[in-house]
Amino acid sequence: MKTPRVSLRSRLLYLAAAAFLPLAVVSGISLLALVHQQREQAERAGIEITRALSTAVDAELSRSFAALDALATSTLLDAPDLRRFHDRAVRVSATRSQWRSVILHDSKGRMVLNTASAFGAPLPPTTESESVAYVLREAQPAIGTISRGANGRYSFALRVPVLRDGELSYVLSAVISPDGIREVINRQRVPSDWVVSVFDARNQRVARSRQHEEFLGGPPAAGLLAAMEQPVHEGWILTPTIEGDKTYSAFTRSLVTGWTVAIGIPISYVDAGALRSLFVYGGGILLSIILAALAALLVGRGIARPMAELGEAARALGRREHLKLPDTPIVEIRQVAESLSFAADERTRGEAEREELLERERQARAIAEEANRSKDEFLAMLGHELRNPLGAISNAAQLLGAPDEESRTHARAVIGRQVQHLARMTDDLLDAARAMTGKIVLQRQPLDLAEAAARALATLRAAGRTGRRRLAERLEPVWVDADPTRIEQILGNLLGNALKFTPEGGTITISVEKVGDEAVLRVSDTGIGMPPALAARVFEPFVQGERPLDRSYGGLGIGLTLVRRLAELHGGSATAASEGPGQGSVFTVRLPAARAPQVERRRAGTKSSAPVRNVLVVEDNEDARETLRRMLELGGHHVRTAADGASGLEAVRSAPPEIALIDIGLPEMDGYELARRIRSEFGAGRQPYLVAVTGYGMPDDRKRTLEAGFDLHVVKPVDAALLADVLERG
Known part of the structure; x- marks a missing residue:
């Protein structure tokens, strides 16, 4: 039975x-x-x-x-x-x-x-x-x-x-x-x-x-x-x-x-x-639990014998011997015994899987080593990219002492261009770092993506960067809820990348269209193209194709990384495709489309030129201080300078300026303390317009300067256009 x-x-x-x-x-x-x-x-x-x-x-x-x-x-x-x-x-x-x-x-x-x-x-x-x-x-x-x-x-x-x-x-x-x-x-x-x-x-x-x-x-x-x-x-x-x-x-x-x-x-x-x-x-x-436990003890007497037999079966499994299953009416114990038998059959399969896992580990190690190599190449590349403008600036600085005005004018132009180049390089590095760590805060507003693309093309043509390349456009008005500055960065990086890798006589096409509920931006070129393996990794940090010894293509390998991260922050995506070397490339950015706003377009009025100002410059770096002083004096402004916070405070006490440009990293009394002292000592009618001039531009840095009493936060370097805007605000 x-x-x-x-x-x-x-x-x-x-x-x-x-x-x-x-x-x-x-x-x-x-x-x-x-x-x-x-x-x-x-x-x-x-x-x-x-x-x-x-x-x-x-x-x-x-x-x-x-x-x-x-x-x-x-x-x-x-x-x-x-x-x-x-x-x-x-x-x-x-x-x-x-x-x-x-x-x-x-x-x-x-x-x-x-x-x-x-x-x-x-x-x-x-x-x-x-x-x-x-x-x-x-x-x-x-x-x-x-x-x-x-x-x-x-x-x-x-x-x-x-x-x-x-x-x-x-x-x-x-x-x-x-x-x-x-x-x-x-x-x-x-x-x-x-x-x-x-x-x-x-x-x-x-x-x-x-x-x-x-x-x-x-x-x-x-x-x-x-x-x-x-x-x-x-x-x-x-x-x-x-x-x-x-x-x-x-x-x-x-x-x-x-x-x-x-x-x-x-x-x-x-x-x-x-x-x-x-x-x-x-x-x-x-x-009730105690009573249930007593009842469980009674039931447990009927479990002890088959459990002992189950233990012997487990030991037999360890010795790779034949398993003798316990004869018990308890379904769960019989299932465990059968599972032990099944485990023996699975042992061989497990060993094979272990070998497969080891192979995956070796592949992961290779990927990590490749990432480390990319980092080392990036550092070497960064050193090369920095040496070029620094060398040009060094040579131009020596020409500033030349007797003829033409050499000095040329030197100043070289320094200006190279400083702007360094500033752009620094901004790219900071933006890439903030994007990869999620610290970029988007200032969203309704934006016509086609209009933004048209402005980017107009800027390239006005700057003469297109050379003999042909620019084609197919722009359909599509609205997105996006940060205009970050969209401009996406367009600039994609177009700059296409110009860099498309030879003279080639064609670059930019298109904007609405597909479903997405705004699709495409930048395609007839340039050098890339292998499919590179297309799959081109958005990763520091990844670049083969580079010639003359580094004619240049770059740090972070522009496309920034493009993808900015697209993701907007809720979109970025992809790349190429049929192979010499076949050109297509970069596609997809963003959530938005409804077009019903607003009246207005023409912005022209700004009036800044009036002559009484300016105080507080900067401990002599070169930076003298450069700012000369730029201001060339604009016809009255300028005084101070090399530290204490002398800056005395200068304000002796004759309060209209505008004070104050470096944050001053010795002894820093810029924050100087701003607080000025705000506390002078009445409302005698307060100067305080501008923080610093190399730190994170949102927390801007918040701290405003809390200290500054009216405006400006990130170095300060060029003539930015300086004129500051003077007009003040």
């Missing part, structure tokens, strides 16, 4: 369920009932507290209305004798600790008196005019919404009509600090871990028991606001506070003032009893 088979998991589950399932069900039902009862009690208590708080707030407002009504009956308003009434209003306001001022508007809504200003002095504008208009229209008292005054402080106004012979003569207002309402709720002795807030008729916060100043004038938390906007005058909900803490919130809206009082009670306060019950429930579960 065949032995019936049953799984070990099923047998143990039956025993455990028989022990603890009934207890768990009963305990769970009791716990739910207890939690429900405690929450109902907390709801009733919370609403009662908000009613009491609402009554206290109404009483405080009523006392202020009573004082204001008494002042409105003054006979000084009959004459009227506004000067004496002003004095009396000041005395009354002094008796009310939370009154900030008393204001009087005439029947036209014009402010005629404000105790915050001396009598006869110019009066500030009315901060919150809607309640004034209501009193003028309805001749009834009103409470204004909380708002920030000209002095930057929050307050709200109580307004009453001044009636004479049944006609409204004035509107009398008391401007009250929200601190008075906060004192009212603090006097109610609500537990410190509860949150109490008071909101005006527009649900703007008037007072809060915690962080009163920080959240003054703001709205309630989203969940509470939704409940308060319902057509009920009180309620109870579970919602997070502004800080994100989960609370049970009760609120009551006053039928007299329309103001709402809300309290937030921590969940732990309401559910504390339920937590205690959980311990009881857990004890019952623990007892």
